[in-house]
Amino acid sequence: MIELQDAGFGYHEGAELLSNMTLSLQKGMFHFLTGPSGAGKTTLLRLLYADLLPTSGRVIAFGQDLRGLGRDDIAGLRRRVGVVHQDTQFLDHLPVAENVALPLTVSGHAVDMTALRDLLGWVQLGPQARALPPSLSGGERQRAALARAVILSPDLVLADEPTGNLDWDMSMRLMQLLIELNKSGKTVLVATHDLNLIRAAKAQVAARVLRIANGGLQLAGADL
Numbered sequence: 001m002i003e004l005q006d007a008g009f010g011y012h013e014g015a016e017l018l019s020n021m022t023l024s025l026q027k028g029m030f031h032f033l034t035g036p037s038g039a040g041k042t043t044l045l046r047l048l049y050a051d052l053l054p055t056s057g058r059v060i061a062f063g064q065d066l067r068g069l070g071r072d073d074i075a076g077l078r079r080r081v082g083v084v085h086q087d088t089q090f091l092d093h094l095p096v097a098e099n100v101a102l103p104l105t106v107s108g109h110a111v112d113m114t115a116l117r118d119l120l121g122w123v124q125l126g127p128q129a130r131a132l133p134p135s136l137s138g139g140e141r142q143r144a145a146l147a148r149a150v151i152l153s154p155d156l157v158l159a160d161e162p163t164g165n166l167d168w169d170m171s172m173r174l175m176q177l178l179i180e181l182n183k184s185g186k187t188v189l190v191a192t193h194d195l196n197l198i199r200a201a202k203a204q205v206a207a208r209v210l211r212i213a214n215g216g217l218q219l220a221g222a223d224l
């Protein structure tokens with residue numbers, strides 16, 4: 001569904017942060033992306049949802065080279081990829097339900113209130129539907145961000161450190177939701193530096209673990 005072909009990226013001319021990356025995100029698979037802070041996990045995710053273009057090699061998304069895509073094609077791609085950002089942002093003056101529905105409303109779609117209620121129930125935010133984002137706990141924010149990321153029924157879900165500031169129990173609850181999404185057929189990629197989280201998840205789902213090391217991408221073995 002998304003492929004990197006010898007792709008590289010650098011924020012500064014002539015200095016690549018990530019080089020020679022070859023990867024194929026396989027449909028229906030659960031992937032982890034790991035590596036130390038500053039290794040380039042967020043950068044790689046941004047390449048996957050066409051927020052950045054590679055400075056070498058190619059990124060092919062749903063059969064199309066990102067480099068050749070126009071604005072409409074990029075918008076189409078973004079609808080197929082749901083993203084939970086590392087620094088989750090909401091419109092603080094709008095209630096949680098409206099924030100979650102935003103990808104629908106900004107693209108001019110009607111909101112199916114029953115589906116929205118079901119989605120909020122799935123992330124256990126029913127009681128917080130009318131709350132404003134600043135009043136949410138860290139775990140509630142992350143669950144709201146996940147609901148917003150899947151409201152357009154994307155094929156692929158990218159989650160960047162979704163358990164970043166959460167305690168272990170809440171981290172596992174969030175992982176459970178991501179595993180459920182995967183079991184319902186979605187391709188999932190979770191970026192995390194937390195190897196314990198990966199180990200715990202691997203007991204429940206067959207996952208491929210990718211690691212960024214020395215500016216390149218490797219497939220990690222079973223020795224996590």
Ligand SMILES: Nc1ncnc2c1ncn2[C@@H]1O[C@H](COP(=O)(O)OP(=O)(O)OP(=O)(O)O)[C@@H](O)[C@H]1O
Nearest residue numbers: 011017035036037038039040041042043044086193
């Ligand atoms: N917009 C930018 N301009 C210049 N350099 C950047 C930019 N964004 C990130 N970098 C640099 O690129 C490197 C990789 O950053 P990135 O955010 O991808 O790492 P990460 O693996 O996600 O780290 P963390 O685990 O802390 O989230 C860092 O050295 C960072 O300072």
Ligand SMILES: [Mg+2]
Nearest residue numbers: 041042086160
């Ligand atoms: Mg990051």
